[in-house]
Amino acid sequence: MGFKEIKTAKKKEDIIRSAAKIVSKKGYHGATMEDIAAELLMTKGALYYYFENKDDLVYHCHDLILSSAIKTLEDYLKSNISSTDKFKKAVEVHVEFVIAEKETFNMIIKPQHTFTEKRLAPILDKRQKYANIFDEIIQQGIDNGEFKITEIKMARMMILGALNWIQQWYLPEGKKSKKEIVDIYSDYLLKLLK
Amino acid sequence: MGFKEIKTAKKKEDIIRSAAKIVSKKGYHGATMEDIAAELLMTKGALYYYFENKDDLVYHCHDLILSSAIKTLEDYLKSNISSTDKFKKAVEVHVEFVIAEKETFNMIIKPQHTFTEKRLAPILDKRQKYANIFDEIIQQGIDNGEFKITEIKMARMMILGALNWIQQWYLPEGKKSKKEIVDIYSDYLLKLLK
Amino acid sequence: MGFKEIKTAKKKEDIIRSAAKIVSKKGYHGATMEDIAAELLMTKGALYYYFENKDDLVYHCHDLILSSAIKTLEDYLKSNISSTDKFKKAVEVHVEFVIAEKETFNMIIKPQHTFTEKRLAPILDKRQKYANIFDEIIQQGIDNGEFKITEIKMARMMILGALNWIQQWYLPEGKKSKKEIVDIYSDYLLKLLK
């Protein structure tokens, strides 16, 4: 990758991050290309140099965050700790993303209502990939006797649902700190697996 | 209530149901007044005879379903069964609504991105009222020794999060039947409370 | 005229008066048929039993007031007083109408922007008829030596312009009472004629 490409890639990521911020705050439809450009002190038109269209841009927002989450999780998966600890870590990571990235790590939004077909498949794929990590952790736990459930996928969906939901009510200035939340969730959700 | 009022009320509910259907399918922004009217073989203009504006109409969609869910749940709450059974029933009811009403019973969407302030408060109120029912069931279970957790609200939020999430993946033609899903969810989520 | 016709005529006048009130307050475009009907505790539809359309209704508003003003003025014209006194009376009457009927006696609005061609001619005719009364008073005053100007029509237009303009600034709670206004206007405008 030459110098130019690197610069372009960086600019692209800048745009993605800004866009993610705005989309988080206002939602897909509430965030206009104008808003996103304004945040970057650019003009609308310039965005189209880097991204095909709004769909494409917002897709990359999701993709960036999701990829990053997957990478983070996969690193923990490799480490030599108990499945219970892996699960706890996974909860911690997920909560972190859910809170920090809000809308963009919003596994909650119906992508069908937002993305065109072209973008839908890759997003669903990546979501699946992310979910698989949880499945693997659970499977591993079952294999080594730490967990004992039969419906892995259902359990995983409950867990992810519970975690994603945090986004709906979490406030930085709320009663419980992020750490407390993570602990309670880890604790309770583990009961579900054991 | 005179004959006319009844007829009007019925028509209003018709409209609400149709609107709910469209909004479920296409999301708030994707569903146009035109779409909703077309479904009813009416013209856009006619909708405005019954509802102030789109916001008002969609608000009533949510209100109708949510009120209905609350009523259904409250009936079970009064009945003379164990807290565990009440919980199972609650899960069943919730899943039923989540699946049948889809978007309209979508406790998931950020209402901030959809409703104007005027409509936001009542919706949040009613959601809270709904959540309270779950809290009560849990509290009752704790009081009579069936459940033994300390963080009622956190547990309730995990549970509702898990249940709402079903909407994201449920397909009528999926592998698991609705009944199976309800059973597994009840089963697993109860572990969380015990 | 039979009983029915009388009743209908009365109702029509009721509607006209209400319409005039609303149109005065909100202007032609601001006043909706709904508004007018509401004031009368009727429904929109009913208005169409009495008047062809909005244009027709508002036309009759203007016509009613204008006719009434003409009649009032003509009575004074016949009376056996000096032209100066006639003029003073005319000013008084005009101010009264301008203030009380506001928009409806609004000789100011461009009828071209409000009425369709069909209604335009009769309105302009009646306005002309009204203006003629002022011309006659002035002519009479010239004939008997009280006034001494040559451009009767121009003078009349100045005078009516000045008087109509009162509508733009008059406030019931203003510094000057209606009577004071009439006196000052009579006084100053007479200088114009002498």
Place this chain on the structure above:
Amino acid sequence: MGFKEIKTAKKKEDIIRSAAKIVSKKGYHGATMEDIAAELLMTKGALYYYFENKDDLVYHCHDLILSSAIKTLEDYLKSNISSTDKFKKAVEVHVEFVIAEKETFNMIIKPQHTFTEKRLAPILDKRQKYANIFDEIIQQGIDNGEFKITEIKMARMMILGALNWIQQWYLPEGKKSKKEIVDIYSDYLLKLLK
């Protein structure tokens, strides 16, 4: 001001002038954004690049003309001529604007029926500023003995009313030329002040 700003400002003025023309012909409600755009061979949407909304655009129409009238008048006010001559000049200028700019210099329309509150205040302010110029001329005339009246504001309102009214009846192809009208009006209205 850079080149771009100048170009934009020019375009804005172009739009304002076109809008003024249309609004003059059809009135505020009769003139659609489509009409205005068509006159400029633009599309509706483009207008919104330059102006917030219709209200904003029409406000600027009024503002432009009124500002221009104020400027023109103020120049005469400074010159070293008699108050009588100043008054004559003021009448001439006013008539010129009334005739040339029609609706846009329409001090006649009730701005309350047209503008939203936000725009109302500045318009009323500017109208007042314009009126003040007439008051000053009159006051000056009184001070130097050319005029002898006590009710300055009332006189000014009569005069402006009379002048504005010209708009209602003036036709370019009418019997009296613009110059004749100005002369007669100046002549007669001066009698009012002396």
Place this chain on the structure above:
DNA sequence: TATGAATGAGCTTTCATTCAT
């Protein structure tokens, strides 16, 4: 006569997208 309901044309406004410069 009067009403409730519906229509439909027309309006303002928004915004993703395009493109000459």
Place this chain on the structure above:
DNA sequence: GATGAATGAAAGCTCATTCAT
């Protein structure tokens, strides 16, 4: 690479008008 300007399609909404009952 970036901008200013423009487009055009679509949306929400209003309201005079109609008409069966």
